[in-house]
Amino acid sequence: MPFDIRPATADDLSAIEQIVERAYAPYILRIGATPGPMLDDYRARVAQGVVSVLETQDGIQAILVLIPEADCLLLDNIAVSPDAQGKGYGSRLLRFAEDEARRLGYASIRLYTQEKMTENISIYRGHGYVETHRAEEIGLKRVFMKKALS
Template identity: 45%
Template sequence: MTPRRARPEEAAALRDLVRAAYAEWVPLIGREPGPMTDDYVARIAAGEAWVMEAEGTLAAAIILEDSDGALLLDNIAIAPSTRGRGLFRHLMDFAEAEARRRGHPCIRLYTHERMARNVALYLALGYVETRRAEQDGFPRVFMEKPLGTAA
């Protein structure tokens, strides 16, 4: 499976995928995480949304933005029914390749500070914590991964 840009007619399916992927976090953080309320029509129109399909439906998505000298990995979502198939790692590798293709020296991301599992996962993938701060009403952990020249 290769990530491809999301198409305009997939906005509702993309929103539904993200809502399903993030639903488990609502009880932990006490409200819907930011990706659950994002505007996927706008994300698709801006060329920021990439998806992967499995068995004819959207299985995973990633939102990538060019931002302040880096590629911002704004959101990565894996459908609960397709977890454990390596899609997360595939999309993370794709993000790195895309950052290099666009000439960025690093990838930045953030996650809710209560999502400790995610923080640990990103640390294991070579990201470093750069700061913690409140953003849009969420206590977030900001992380960055410098990219070498090797693909």
């Protein structure tokens, strides 16, 4: 199915929040806390221009939050609607993030995820991300990963 990746607008807020809620809700019980992306202020993120959406003829299917940092691009959040998972949208957004990092002149891209989100860690490893360290932040045990870009 054809899709477009574009910057999010204020009109997308409801869809963004619903996708994040549905994508992360299954992890609440597993990690014993609300995942950070569910607590984010997406109105502010959209206003900052750091949110992109993947849209098909059926509407917004996935979201991506990329935050420029001094030395690399932070892939802060990627969420695919449960109804759209398994269609390759997550992989396409990962490639888009890497392309954006290159376009902005970064030599690497980084991310972090909760250590109990093991399937996400496997996905990132499969896309060439390597674990750099683990740390506990705001009560959450996180796995930090990075990918050098060529």
